[in-house]
Structure formats: structure tokens, C-alpha cells
Amino acid sequence: MSNSDKAQEKKKFAGVFLDEISKSPLTVTILAIFSGLVLGGLLVAVTSEDVYAAVRVSFGETLRVAWDAAWRTYKALFIGSVGDPARIMAAFQSGDAEAIRRAVNPFFESLVQSTPYIFAGLAVALGFRVGLFNIGAEGQLFIGATTTVVVALFLKGLPAIIHVPLALLAGFIGGGFWGFIPGWLKAKTGGHEVINTIMMNYIAFRLSEFLLRGPLKNPEGYSPITAEIQDSAKLWRFFESPIRFHIGFFIALFCAYLVYLLLFKTTWGFTLRTVGSNPHAARYAGMNIVKSTVVAMFLSGGLAGLAGANEVLGVNHNLAVAFSSGYGFDSIALALLGKSHPLGVVLAAILFGFLRNGAIQMQLTAGIPIDIISVLQAAILAFIAAPAIIRTIYRLKEPEMDLDTITLRGWGGN
Amino acid sequence: MAETVANNHLTYVSPTRQRVMGVVFLGIGVVLWFLFARDVAPDALTTYRLTPGGSAQELPNWVFPTLPMLNFLIIFSIGLGAYQLVRGFGKRTNLVLGLVTAFFIFGFLSWATSGGSLNLAGLFRSALVKAVPLTIGALSGVLCERSGVVNIAIEGMMLTGAFVGAFVGSVTNLWIGLFAAVLSGGVLAAVLAVLSIKYKSDQIIAGTVINIFATGITSFLSAKFLQKYQYLNDPGRFPTIKIPVLADIPFVGPILFQHNMFVYALYFFLIALTVGLYYTRWGLRTRSVGEHPKAADTLGINVYRTRYISVILGGFMAGFGGAYFTLGSVGRFDEVMTAGRGFIGLAAMIFGNWNPIGSFGAGLLFGFFDALSAKVAILKVPIPSEIMLMFPYLATMIALAGVVGRGQMPAADGQPYEKE
Numbered sequence: 007m008s009n010s011d012k013a014q015e016k017k018k019f020a021g022v023f024l025d026e027i028s029k030s031p032l033t034v035t036i037l038a039i040f041s042g043l044v045l046g047g048l049l050v051a052v053t054s055e056d057v058y059a060a061v062r063v064s065f066g067e068t069l070r071v072a073w074d075a076a077w078r079t080y081k082a083l084f085i086g087s088v089g090d091p092a093r094i095m096a097a098f099q100s101g102d103a104e105a106i107r108r109a110v111n112p113f114f115e116s117l118v119q120s121t122p123y124i125f126a127g128l129a130v131a132l133g134f135r136v137g138l139f140n141i142g143a144e145g146q147l148f149i150g151a152t153t154t155v156v157v158a159l160f161l162k163g164l165p166a167i168i169h170v171p172l173a174l175l176a177g178f179i180g181g182g183f184w185g186f187i188p189g190w191l192k193a194k195t196g197g198h199e200v201i202n203t204i205m206m207n208y209i210a211f212r213l214s215e216f217l218l219r220g221p222l223k224n225p226e227g228y229s230p231i232t233a234e235i236q237d238s239a240k241l242w243r244f245f246e247s248p249i250r251f252h253i254g255f256f257i258a259l260f261c262a263y264l265v266y267l268l269l270f271k272t273t274w275g276f277t278l279r280t281v282g283s284n285p286h287a288a289r290y291a292g293m294n295i296v297k298s299t300v301v302a303m304f305l306s307g308g309l310a311g312l313a314g315a316n317e318v319l320g321v322n323h324n325l326a327v328a329f330s331s332g333y334g335f336d337s338i339a340l341a342l343l344g345k346s347h348p349l350g351v352v353l354a355a356i357l358f359g360f361l362r363n364g365a366i367q368m369q370l371t372a373g374i375p376i377d378i379i380s381v382l383q384a385a386i387l388a389f390i391a392a393p394a395i396i397r398t399i400y401r402l403k404e405p406e407m408d409l410d411t412i413t414l415r416g417w418g419g420n
Numbered sequence: 421m422a423e424t425v426a427n428n429h430l431t432y433v434s435p436t437r438q439r440v441m442g443v444v445f446l447g448i449g450v451v452l453w454f455l456f457a458r459d460v461a462p463d464a465l466t467t468y469r470l471t472p473g474g475s476a477q478e479l480p481n482w483v484f485p486t487l488p489m490l491n492f493l494i495i496f497s498i499g500l501g502a503y504q505l506v507r508g509f510g511k512r513t514n515l516v517l518g519l520v521t522a523f524f525i526f527g528f529l530s531w532a533t534s535g536g537s538l539n540l541a542g543l544f545r546s547a548l549v550k551a552v553p554l555t556i557g558a559l560s561g562v563l564c565e566r567s568g569v570v571n572i573a574i575e576g577m578m579l580t581g582a583f584v585g586a587f588v589g590s591v592t593n594l595w596i597g598l599f600a601a602v603l604s605g606g607v608l609a610a611v612l613a614v615l616s617i618k619y620k621s622d623q624i625i626a627g628t629v630i631n632i633f634a635t636g637i638t639s640f641l642s643a644k645f646l647q648k649y650q651y652l653n654d655p656g657r658f659p660t661i662k663i664p665v666l667a668d669i670p671f672v673g674p675i676l677f678q679h680n681m682f683v684y685a686l687y688f689f690l691i692a693l694t695v696g697l698y699y700t701r702w703g704l705r706t707r708s709v710g711e712h713p714k715a716a717d718t719l720g721i722n723v724y725r726t727r728y729i730s731v732i733l734g735g736f737m738a739g740f741g742g743a744y745f746t747l748g749s750v751g752r753f754d755e756v757m758t759a760g761r762g763f764i765g766l767a768a769m770i771f772g773n774w775n776p777i778g779s780f781g782a783g784l785l786f787g788f789f790d791a792l793s794a795k796v797a798i799l800k801v802p803i804p805s806e807i808m809l810m811f812p813y814l815a816t817m818i819a820l821a822g823v824v825g826r827g828q829m830p831a832a833d834g835q836p837y838e839k840e
Contacts, residue, residue, distance in 0.1 A: 049637075049640070053640075053641065053644055053645075139624055141624075141628070191817065191820070191821055194821075195820070195821040197817065197820035197821045198820070200572065200624055201766070201767070201770060201816065201817075201820055202817055202820065204572070204763050204766070204767075205763075205767060205813035205814075205816050205817050206813070206817075208760055208763065208764075208810070208813045209810050209813050209814065212806040212807070212809050212810045213806070213810070215806050216804050216806035216807060219804075219806070220804065335628075335631075335632065336632075338625075338628055339628070339632065342625065374644075375639065375640045375643035375644055377635070377636045377637075377639035377640040377643065378636065378640050379636070380632050380633070380635055380636025380637075380639070380640075381633060381636035381637050381640060382636075383632055383636070384629050384630075384632040384633030384636060385633070387625070387628070387629045387632065388611075388615065388626075388629045388633075391615060391619075391621040391622065391625045391626060391629060392615050392619035392621045392626075394619050395619065
């Protein structure tokens with residue numbers, strides 16, 4: 007009797023730590039990412055032709071080849087996103103500046119890819135905190151990029167210190183306006199922001215398409231693309247070619263810090279969060295829900311607009327049709343992954359940036375289509391959205407209270 | 421006036437709305453004059469051809485002088501507007517709104533065609549064809565949302581259906597391909613159902629998961645296999661079937677009854693779903709679960725089972741709509757080929773007020789603008805096709821804002837049900 011008690015006591019003691027881990031929401035997040043990567047590996051193995059050839063040999067051979075295929079894929083992903091350690095070592099030993107730049111480029115390129123993700127992720131996260139589902143980051147990004155490119159192209163003779171902030175501001179206002187409309191419609195008419203932002207995405211695509219085929223098209227070219235922006239509007243790059251790492255990354259981090267301050271350190275942010283978590287209580291407390299909704303959607307759209315501005319001013323230096331390729335949509339997944347917290351969003355954005363950049367290299371070296379990262383993201387997002395799946399698979403304990411569940415209001419907008 | 425303030429809120433027309441609508445009708449008349457009538461030469465003629473391309477029958481062209489027709493439309497619109505302001509059409513306001521909108525479109529077309537000719541029958545036929553995937557997508561949405569589950573994953577389900585249809589159709593035959601496409605839509609819908617009904621995760625997030633997944637997996641598999649082995653992406657298409665007697669009706673026949681099986685399936689689904697939802701026990705139960713699940717549960721209706729069935733049926737429908745792209749229209753799969761039509765389907769469902777016939781109407785309207793945008797280049801009208809293509813989205817936003825009357829959305833749409 008006492009023996010078993012003692013054993014239980016011991017088990018309890020050792021288990022406290024495990025218990026704590028198993029209840030932590032962070033564990034679910036990490037396991038969700040891990041499970042997503044495992045599923046991605048399985049997908050690679052299942053669709054590999056070598057594996058089917060190996061089935062004819064033996065079961066063991068099949069497993070070995072499948073493992074090999076998944077391993078090669080993730081190795082290519084790692085080297086593509088962080089860089090090849092051996093190559094970096096060799097470059098530093100040789101001391102050739104250009105060789106070093108080429109060797110460390112993958113790492114910095116990943117940060118370049120992360121930058122729009124930080125902006126767009128913050129946009130979606132800010133919306134979530136106010137109970138709004140801004141699915142329109144993609145459209146706001148397009149409009150922000152368009153307004154930015156107008157300022158960056160046609161304003162001439164300004165010093166960079168004025169031109170760059172002005173171009174960024176244009177992107178912020180452009181995207182903000184595109185977010186303001188659904189926010190205003192939601193507040194005034196109750197039209198659900200999910201539907202309105204989806205519709206406005208497509209309006210934005212068509213609008214930018216129209217502008218790029220007409221008024222904004224480079225007069226010297228035939229393709230729907232603008233001319234190169236003024237030198238004074240380009241975001242400053244830290245290194246020489248081929249490293250494209252630019253100051254936008256730090257602007258994004260600064261924005262994340264501002265969003266953190268706004269949400270968690272000001273009365274105003276408290277109002278926004280209250281409106282998000284409990285609109286009835288907020289109304290009872292005399293908070294202005296209409297204003298919160300409109301302002302939050304404006305800020306959210308503005309942040310998404312900055313993502314577009316960042317791509318124009320820092321990376322592409324022009325604007326082309328369909329230049330964004332899904333930053334706005336991916337940002338929904340990463341905002342959820344980051345638990346709608348600015349720090350979480352930054353971490354998730356960096357993860358997504360590395361994944362994306364690695365996947366581009368993976369496509370070239372391992373022949374795995376880049377679209378696999380969408381599958382990874384969907385799997386991770388599914389596990390985040392339904393943490394019960396992860397808890398069941400890994401036999402985690404149910405937390406006492408799930409504070410991180412995203413609460414959104416239904417179609418009816420009440 | 422006493423009649424318009426009627427016994428229940430559904431037929432009540434507020435005085436503000438009456439006035440707004442009156443001004444809208446007047447406005448359309450004025451715009452017709454300002455934009456079009458002033459611009460037309462007095463002796464210009466408009467020619468409409470009434471035989472679609474590839475049809476056996478020959479109908480004479482419809483030729484009329486442009487200006488008198490426009491003047492007639494203007495006077496009629498202004499007359500309707502004046503009546504609306506003074507007396508009001510009451511319950512029939514929406515009908516009149518539809519009529520005036522049709523006037524506007526007809527006036528625009530007549531002005532654009534003035535001095536040239538336009539194949540009106542071809543335009544209508546093309547509008548119907550373009551409406552097919554939109555309407556089937558909308559019907560998928562109707563099935564899901566009537567039971568209280570928001571489905572923004574129509575796009576993803578259709579894309580998957582398109583891929584599976586093309587792939588399986590190439591390996592086997594068209595009908596098995598179609599069956600597999602329908603099934604694949606159902607599988608994704610089952611995921612949506614489990615996530616949103618069992619795990620009670622947010623339905624919009626669950627839908628987003630499916631959309632991202634569908635885009636990823638179809639592009640991945642397409643890049644890995646279909647582009648490499650062309651014979652895996654060559655399913656062929658369902659043939660056009662001419663319905664014996666009906667297709668010979670002048671004008672209407674070739675537009676409605678000379679299509680492939682998808683169009684006829686659409687007619688069937690429209691009737692079946694309308695009857696099913698509004699005249700059967702199953703429909704009543706499904707709608708009650710979407711409106712007030714707790715009350716339905718109290719009466720012994722299994723809320724979860726009803727929702728599972730509706731969502732999976734909706735998935736079958738979306739998969740069928742997806743198969744249209746590969747097996748009915750293009751004959752091969754291209755990456756992201758649905759290009760947002762699932763979302764326009766969602767819009768058509770909202771615009772059509774969550775009911776099958778309304779969705780079809782909205783689908784036709786959106787399809788019409790899609791078809792028209794392809795013709796504006798020929799008509800040399802100074803409106804870029806991109807602007808024309810914005811119309812469905814703008815119309816949906818306006819409809820949602822309640823300018824034309826607030827839609828009757830299922831009350832429990834999007835809310836997970838927790839049995840107590």
C-alpha cells in the first residue's frame with residue numbers, strides 16, 4: 007500500500023515538469039510544426055518515384071528509400087534557407103569577400119522573405135485581437151504596393167531621408183484605406199468583414215492589373231510592369247550584391263514593437279482587446295465599438311500595405327502583376343501560429359520566411375515543387391486550429407483553461 | 421401606404437428605403453441619358469444577332485434605331501422612379517429594381533452596339549456557361565450554410581475536384597473521373613465538418629486550412645506528375661448533347677438546351693435542392709438546425725448528424741463543380757485554374773440570399789458580366805475589361821451592406837453547436 011503510494015509520489019514529482027510542459031500552449035505549437043514537417047516528409051516519400059521502384063525490391067528497401075527522399079528534401083530545405091555550413095567555412099577561409107557574400111546569402115535571403123510576412127502577419131494578428139478576421143491582407147498589400155509605387159516613381163528630386171518615409175506612408179495609407187472600407191461597412195451595416203475583405207481582394211487584383219496595363223505601365227516596355235522606382239525611394243541595403251537584405255526587416259521589427267506597445271501597454275489597446283474578446287462587456291463599459299472596429303481595420307490594412315511597400319521599395323524596385331504570390335494568405339496561418347501576439351508573429355514569420363526561401367532552393371536542387379510549403383502550412387494550421395488533435399496524438403493533458411482560443415464572431419456580425 | 425406597412429417585418433418597406441429606391445430609379449434614368457443618349461447619333465442603328473454560333477437555325481437580326489430605344493428606356497425608368505417616390509411599389513420594389521437594372525444594362529449594350537452589331541444570343545449562352553461553376557459553387561455553400569456551417573472552402577474543394585477529375589479521368593474514363601472528383605470534394609468537406617463540428621474550431625479558419633491545403637497539394641502533384649507525363653492530364657471532355665425537341669425552340673433553344681451534361685445537371689440540382697430544402701422533412705430539419713440548433717435538438721433532431729450530412733453533400737456538390745473546369749470546359753488541369761471562382765460562388769450564394777434559385781440568378785448576373793467583359797474589347801467601349809470584372813464583387817458588397825435589402829442569413833450560421 008505504502009509502497010505504491012511512494013511510487014506514485016515519485017511519479018508525481020517527476021511528472022510535475024512533464025505535466026507543466028504538456029499543458030503549455032507552446033508545446034502544442036511546437037508539436038504542430040513538428041507534425042506538419044513529418045506529414046510533409048511523408049508526402050515527399052509517397053510521391054517519390056524511387057520509392058515505388060523500391061517497393062519491388064523489398065519492404066526494408068522501400069523504407070530506406072522513402073527515408074532517403076524525405077531526408078534529402080529537408081536537407082535541401084535547410085541548405086537553401088540557412089546556407090551550406092561547409093561552403094560558408096570554405097568561403098571564410100579563402101577570405102574572398104564575394105565568395106563569403108554568396109555563401110551566407112541564403113540566410114539573409116530568408117530574412118528578406120520573412121519581412122513581408124512580419125508586416126502581413128501583424129496585420130492579421132491585430133485584426134484577430136479585435137475579433138476581426140482580416141482575410142484581405144493580400145488585397146491591402148496590393149493596394150499598398152500600388153500607392154507606394156506611385157509615390158516612389160513620380161516624385162522626383164527628393165532626398166532619400168524624406169522620399170523613403172513618404173513612400174512607406176503612402177503604402178500604409180493605401181492599405182489602410184482598403185482595410186478601412188470593410189471595417190466601416192462592418193461597423194455601420196454589419197456586413198461581415200470576411201466576405202467584404204474577400205471581395206475587396208479581388209477588386210484590388212483587378213484594379214492593380216488595370217493600372218499596370220494602363221497608366222502605370224513602363225512606357226518603354228510591353229509587359230504589365232512599372233519602370234524602376236527612383237533611387238532615392240529605395241530601402242537601404244546593408245551589403246553588396248547578391249545579398250538583398252535591407253533595412254525593411256528592422257522597420258518590420260520596429261512595427262511589431264509598436265503593435266505590442268499599442269495592444270498591451272495603452273488604454274486604447276486595452277479597449278481594442280476588450281472589444282475583441284467580449285464585445286458585450288465592451289459595450290457595457292461604454293467603449294466605442296464602431297470606432298474600435300474601424301480603427302483596427304485601418305491599422306490592420308495599413309500594416310498589410312506596408313508589406314507591399316516593403317516589397318516594392320526593398321526587393322523588387324518595381325511593381326508587376328501578381329508580384330505577391332500569397333504573402334497575404336499565408337499570413338493568416340502565421341498569425342494563428344504566433345497566437346496573434348507580436349512576438350509570436352515575428353517568430354512565425356521568420357519560420358515561414360526560412361521555409362519559403364528554402365523551398366525555392368529545394369525546388370531547384372531536390373526537384374520538390376515549392377507548393378509543398380502550402381501543404382505544410384495547411385497541416386500546421388489545422389493542428390493549431392484544432393489543438394485537440396495534437397493532444398490526442400501525443401497524449402497531452404487538457405489545459406484547465408484555453409485562453410488562446412481565437413474567438414470570432416459569426417457571419418451575422420453581432 | 422397602409423398596405424405597405426404590412427403585418428410582418430418581411431414585407432415592411434421603410435419610408436427611407438422607399439425614397440432611396442425612388443432616387444435610384446430616377447438616377448438610372450438620368451445616367452442613361454447623361455452617359456449614353458447624349459452620345460448617340462440620331463440615325464444610328466443597333467443590330468442584335470439572335471443566333472448563337474454553331475447553331476443550325478437562322479433567325480433574322482433584330483435591328484432598331486438606338487436613340488428612340490434609349491429615350492423609351494429613360495422615360496420608363498424615370499416614370500417608375502416618380503411612381504416609387506409618390507406611391508411606392510411596396511413589396512414589388514425589388515422586382516422593379518431588377519427591371520430598372522435590366523433597362524440599364526440593355527441601354528448600355530444598345531449604346532455600345534450602336535452603329536455595329538452584337539450577337540445577343542451568343543452573349544446569353546456564354547453567360548449561362550460561365551454561370552455553371554459559379555452556381556454549383558453557390559449551391560454547395562447553400563447546403564453547408566443552411567445547416568449552420570460556414571463554408572469558405574468552396575474554392576479549395578472545387579480546385580481539388582478539378583484536379584482529381586482530370587487525373588482519374590485520364591487514367592480511367594470521364595464518368596469515373598467525375599465520380600472521383602465528387603468524392604474528393606466530399607473528403608475535404610468531411611475534414612471541414614470534423615474540424616468545425618467535432619473539434620469546434622473556428623469555421624473560417626477550418627475553411628482557410630482547406631483552401632491553403634488544396635492549392636498546395638494540387639499544385640504540388642500537378643508540378644510533379646501532370647506536367648511531366650502529359651497523358652495523365654488528358655481526360656477529354658463531356659460531349660455536347662442537343663436535347664431533341666427543346667433545342668429547336670427559336671432563340672431560347674440553342675441558349676438553354678444545347679450544352680454538355682453539366683448544364684443539365686445544374687438544372688436538375690436547382691430543382692432538386694429547392695424542392696429538397698423547402699418541401700421535404702429533410703429540408704425543414706436542415707434549415708431548423710441552421711436557424712436554431714438548440715430548438716431543433718430539443719425536438720429530437722440530431723444536430724451533429726444533420727450538419728455532417730449537409731456539409732458532406734455540399735462537398736460533393738463543390739467537387740462536381742470542380743470537375744466542370746477540367747471535364748466540362750477546358751479538358752486539362754492547370755495550376756490554380758479555378759482562379760477565385762469558388763469565392764465568386766460564395767458571393768453568388770450571399771447575393772442570392774442563401775437560396776438555390778436566388779444563387780442561380782446571381783450566378784447568371786455574374787456570368788453575364790464575365791461574358792460581357794470578353795466582348796467589350798470587340799465593342800470598342802471605353803471600359804476596360806478589368807473594371808467590368810469587378811462587378812460581381814462590388815455587387816456583393818453592396819448587397820451585403822443592405823442597400824438593396826438585408827439578406828436572410830441562417831441565424832446560427834458559423835456557430836459551433838455545443839450539446840448541453
